Amino acid sequence: MQIHWPNTHFLLSVADTRQFPYIELPQIAIAGHSNVGKSTLLNALFDRKGMVKTSKKPGCTRLLNLFEVDKQILIVDLPGYGYARAPKAEKYKWAKLIDLYLRGNTPPQLVLLLLDIRHGPKDSDLQLIEYLNEHGVRWFPVATKADKLTGNKRSKRLAEMCDAMGGLLKPFPTSSSSMRGISELRALIIEEIENQRAVTAVAIQEL
Numbered sequence: 001m002q003i004h005w006p007n008t009h010f011l012l013s014v015a016d017t018r019q020f021p022y023i024e025l026p027q028i029a030i031a032g033h034s035n036v037g038k039s040t041l042l043n044a045l046f047d048r049k050g051m052v053k054t055s056k057k058p059g060c061t062r063l064l065n066l067f068e069v070d071k072q073i074l075i076v077d078l079p080g081y082g083y084a085r086a087p088k089a090e091k092y093k094w095a096k097l098i099d100l101y102l103r104g105n106t107p108p109q110l111v112l113l114l115l116d117i118r119h120g121p122k123d124s125d126l127q128l129i130e131y132l133n134e135h136g137v138r139w140f141p142v143a144t145k146a147d148k149l150t151g152n153k154r155s156k157r158l159a160e161m162c163d164a165m166g167g168l169l170k171p172f173p174t175s176s177s178s179m180r181g182i183s184e185l186r187a188l189i190i191e192e193i194e195n196q197r198a199v200t201a202v203a204i205q206e207l
């Protein structure tokens with residue numbers, strides 16, 4: 001079944017978590033290294049080319065960008081980390097913003113961790129995974145730019161990436177160029193939200 005999200009709107013950009021609005025919607029955050037393809041993947045998910053600003057130069061997204069999908073989901077595009085040429089003060093500011101957001105009053109239900117299929121997880125990705133595990137934030141790996149590898153190489157790389165991240169979660173391959181895996185990723189997000197809703201309903205019944 002093809003899932004589409006025709007009613008997607010950009011809500012606002014937030015430079016400081018204190019500006020984060022109170023919105024009672026399940027929230028999915030998109031995290032990853034600078035230039036991994038976060039904004040491009042969002043445009044593919046939303047099926048709207050220019051909605052999220054993309055760039056050939058790394059370090060383009062420096063704010064939390066909020067999008068509302070079908071009045072059902074809040075998607076937060078996080079600033080990319082690990083851009084080697086960024087000034088130290090800037091890197092610190094990004095890390096602080098992500099930290100305050102993930103541990104704040106409005107944490108996401110799931111973080112989609114995007115990894116370039118050509119490079120696999122870098123140290124900065126592994127650090128984020130450790131941070132998410134320590135703080136009990138659910139995450140799921142998504143491999144981007146799957147069009148850059150073919151057949152066997154792609155499967156082998158996905159298995160290697162899985163091993164490098166502890167062997168439990170196999171990255172979900174996507175390509176914003178060929179649209180491979182995009183509809184399936186929408187389905188995965190919806191399934192995650194429905195499962196979480198069911199868990200919450202049971203927990204409320206048991207109170």
Ligand SMILES: Nc1nc2c(ncn2[C@@H]2O[C@H](COP(=O)(O)OP(=O)(O)OP(=O)(O)O)[C@@H](O)[C@H]2O)c(=O)[nH]1
Nearest residue numbers: 034035036037038039040054055059060061080176
């Ligand atoms: N071949 C290919 N290129 C892609 C794909 N997704 C993104 N790119 C390219 O990768 C570059 C970076 O994409 P962005 O979406 O701006 O990356 P980002 O992760 O949002 O980067 P920051 O905002 O700097 O953190 C651009 O040149 C994109 O065209 C893909 O699926 N396949």
Ligand SMILES: [Mg+2]
Nearest residue numbers: 038039060061
């Ligand atoms: Mg971006």
